[in-house]
Amino acid sequence: MDVLTKYPYWTLILLSVAAGIVLVRLYGWISSQEKLARVKREIFANLLEAVIYRHNVALSLRAQARMLGGGAKYFTLAAPPLVILLVPCIFLLGQMNSLVGYDPADPGKPLTVSLNVKDGEADIFNAVLKVQDAEVSPPLRIPSEQRVMWRVVPEDPGAHPMRLLLPDVDAALAASLEVGTRTQGFVNYSSTWWLYRLLYPSSIDLPEAVSELEISYSEAEYSLLGMRMHWVVVFALVSLLAGLIAGKAMHIEL
């Protein structure tokens, strides 16, 4: 796991290829391969008919209408398995986002740490954040949003553990500020919201009084074919390519 965290680019490529192959394999299992193959053959046959009899308008139009019908049938066959595959995809993308979606901070560069405090749980005016070996600004408190923010400037590379002091609470946050390099505990966001916990089951626990933690790492960009792009675009392109190749190799109708 640590190796995966340290080399995000190759992690992204590896996971994209693996995801492409696995998703195609799953698609092969949960879709009606025979029906798909038949519909595709019909569409192709109608396409040929439309081309061959292009001088016969009536025949060509009928073939095109059947192609349209075939397309609709293909969609009804392909959509349900795709919707099913969306569920693991969302989980996968969520996990990948925390793994490869953000860059660690640069030494000496400021980050914002933002906490939302639960209603009535704590007096945000006395909230204090301590970060090991980093300069922390006084808090910026927004009572109307139950939010406290700090600007943190970590000087040295490495993990900088954080501690939060609220009235009657002294909680060591499970998160550290990651500077210069990633470690396994790279966290840019965490929330107590049930849907978030469902999507990110392995995300860190927050102290009782805190509902949300956000650290403003910058979004990571990756280079593919000489162009820099968001990791989701890289994922989509690479997994699509891997899926197409895998589909051919495993004789799966897509």
Add this chain to the structure above:
Amino acid sequence: MVRPVTRRRFLAYSLGTVGAAAVPRPLIASSPHIRSGKFRDKVVVLGFDGMDPMLVTRMMDNGELPNFQRLAARGGFQRLRTTMPPQSPVAWSSFITGAEPGGHGIYDFIHRDAASFMPYLSTSRSISGSRSIEIGDWVIPLESGRVDLMRRGTPFWDALVERDIPVTVYALPANFPIEHRSDSLRALSGMGTPDLLGGYGRYTLFTERPLPEQKRSGGRVELVRVTNHVAKGELQGPKSPFERKPQPISIPVTMIRDPRERVIKIDIGGQVALLKEGEWSEWIPVSFDFIPLLASMSGAVRCFVKQVHPFLSVYISPVQIDPMDPAMPICNPIDYSQELAENIGRFYTQGLPADTKALSEGVLDSYEFLRQGKIVFAENLAAFDYEFARFKEGCFVFYFSSTDQMSHMLMRCMDPKHPLYEPDAVQEVKDAIRFFYRGMDEVVGRVLDRVDSTTTVLVLSDHGFAPFTREINLSTWLVQEGFTAVTDQSRMHEMDFYQLVDWQNTSAYALGINGIYLNLKGREKRGTLPESEAQRVKSEIIRKLHDLKDPLTGKRVVMHAYDSSDLYSGPFASLAPDIQVGYASGYRVSDESILGGFPAGIVRDRKNPWASDHCMDPRVVPGILFSNRTWKTADPAIWDLAPTILREFGISAPRSMTGQPLRA
């Protein structure tokens, strides 16, 4: 979020890839530079704008500039003759082209179009696309506008890149827009590069408490109301080219301060910075959408929190052209600024980065201005280190603006005799100029530590500096002497830009910092002076200028007024003002006079913190020339350096260069 790939960047990648695949290997091998490895010689040029020889000498004598001393000991230190007028765009154009102003056509920061009488910034002109379709309030341009470089003559690097000699030219003045040359040239534009709004930089100040009433040309002061510690404002961007009556595109700015602590969160179009009072932010990228998702312009700003409590006051820098996605041609190759920004972070792209107007107009104080100046210098140093580390051969030219801009505003703070000395300023402000000079010494040291004996090192400034304590209202003087006529002298002091001028009876007018133009019939839009009278009027003005005395001191205000026909020759000599005024040390034209204002009085005290200058007679403000070579030329001029650089590479100067190579 997918990072937008600009059309230019996409084309560059595509063409680069296809080109690399398509070029046959023998062709690559036949490039003379790659084939023979012949050009092993190197030339390093450091340009320190406005570095003054007298102060340098004094600091060297005190042992404060050890690397300058080291360089002088290896070769020599001379005063460098500068152009008339000794203004940066003029002098650096002469450095670039190896010609006096008649050879490059730049005579001032401001020129005027004789036919239309429209003034413009001398080194570049924007030309809008002429063809468009109008649909209601919308305009669809069918042709893109362009920016033209007005500096004529041939830059010395043309001869180098033609021979595949690598050249780096960093931030030289009078070099915007950057014209695409060979990929052997790495160039970033300097002084003359506008902000994203197209001007020389407009700040924004959000303030809860009104500032004293003052005419402000350098930016916008927006009064904000703070409710529950939240204030909202707008950052103005460029005008949309898609509207018939273009309005500036704005993005929202939200400022939330802590109820007790001196901390504030600034949100500009979704980009957030959290700052303490007295802090500068990092660069904040901003995007101005003309048509959402279809057409936008990228910029970047820095914020400075002047005060959080009791009254909120936040300064936003002029919107810079974003080097990550430049909206104008600021570099060559086209992705050079992006490469730099990716390696050293975003940086000021505006040609005159330090916000002198903000200090002049009371928006920043001297200390705050100095802090900004140090940020600019740190960015320049980072760029220098990056570029110099990759410099292996060819010609390396690197320019620093800090010595000039800081001297204009803060040199007064190092001289207790200066009328605008600030006795209560912190020591850091009083030591500011020494700080920057020592910083340049450090740069010289980094160069000397790395260069070998085959490398020629030239360190130059385009002019020196002198106090600017008394200002002359040249335009008002011309009225007083009867050369400029006005319809109502009682109201002329309130007017700008030649309002109330009676052109029928005007024989000469002042425009720019040093220039006087005759109102010549057939040349000027409303010219009335016959050619036959021109010489007489010119001589009379020059004679009277020589007689002009400061009523306070009895000293001459003008050291020498030059007849341009004696001063300039060359293909662009006709563009020059008819008379160039060489002010005596301590004097310069007033700001209002530059663009046709007629302030009261002729000579008066300078009140603006911009209280040191160089737009005087060139003999008052020579530049510096240090080199690790000993030059026998006794009185080198700035236009001699281009042919000298070419000679170091064994190349003869083109005929357009009138300068002579320095004798070794």
